[in-house]
């Protein structure tokens with residue numbers, strides 16, 4: 261029987277008593293979907309999913325965002341992005357170092373994906389955990405004067421500047437990429453489209469700037485907000501077991517991958533990414 265248990269006081273729901281490959285009834289799915297919106301991340305342990313089942317389960321939450329230029333998409337199932345240090349025939353099969361700063365996925369895009377579902381296939385015995393932070397809780401805890409000050413501000417995010425932080429193992433952006441990747445700006449206080457709640461969205465440990473604000477004023481404000489957002493009281497560190505699924509709401513959560521010994525151990529994770537469009541009748 262479906263059971264929804266808080267992971268910590270401030271973030272996440274542990275979804276128990278389900279086999280996602282068997283399918284969830286519409287009413288169970290609605291409870292799970294609501295818990296995702298309300299608590300920003302969902303954990304489902306002990307699942308044995310094929311890539312096709314992973315895609316099918318993801319589609320209940322919305323359409324899949326397929327990376328069009330990623331060499332790390334699964335060859336048979338391009339909807340799945342591989343995060344791994346494994347190699348086949350001497351070539352990496354996945355992105356080995358991505359996401360090791362606090363971020364929400366695709367924050368450098370004008371229309372970022374709404375969520376991601378990460379599935380653990382192989383995990384190291386130690387390390388390779390993922391941190392999650394609840395940005396509703398972070399916003400709610402801000403002093404009123406700070407809330408007033410940031411209410412209408414926008415943060416400017418540069419994809420070019422992000423690259424070495426988000427993907428330290430990838431080459432620097434080419435001149436073509438630099439020309440193509442325009443900066444984007446997003447509200448510092450994001451109003452979630454489905455819940456109407458406010459979330460603090462100031463990007464990761466990257467020195468973003470506030471639109472229209474002098475650098476000497478912007479840098480301390482952004483740095484303060486970034487540090488405030490990821491205090492232990494708003495966060496949860498997940499230590500993976502094979503078969504774990506973690507789904508995060510990109511509109512209200514940030515996350516950060518951590519290091520592990522890449523020589524001694526392997527880590528193989530499959531990720532699907534969700535656009536803002538829902539596809540199921542249950543979603544209506």
Ligand code: SIN
Nearest residue numbers: 343358359389390517
């Ligand atoms: C990510 O999607 O940012 C990576 C998370 C992880 O590998 O733990």
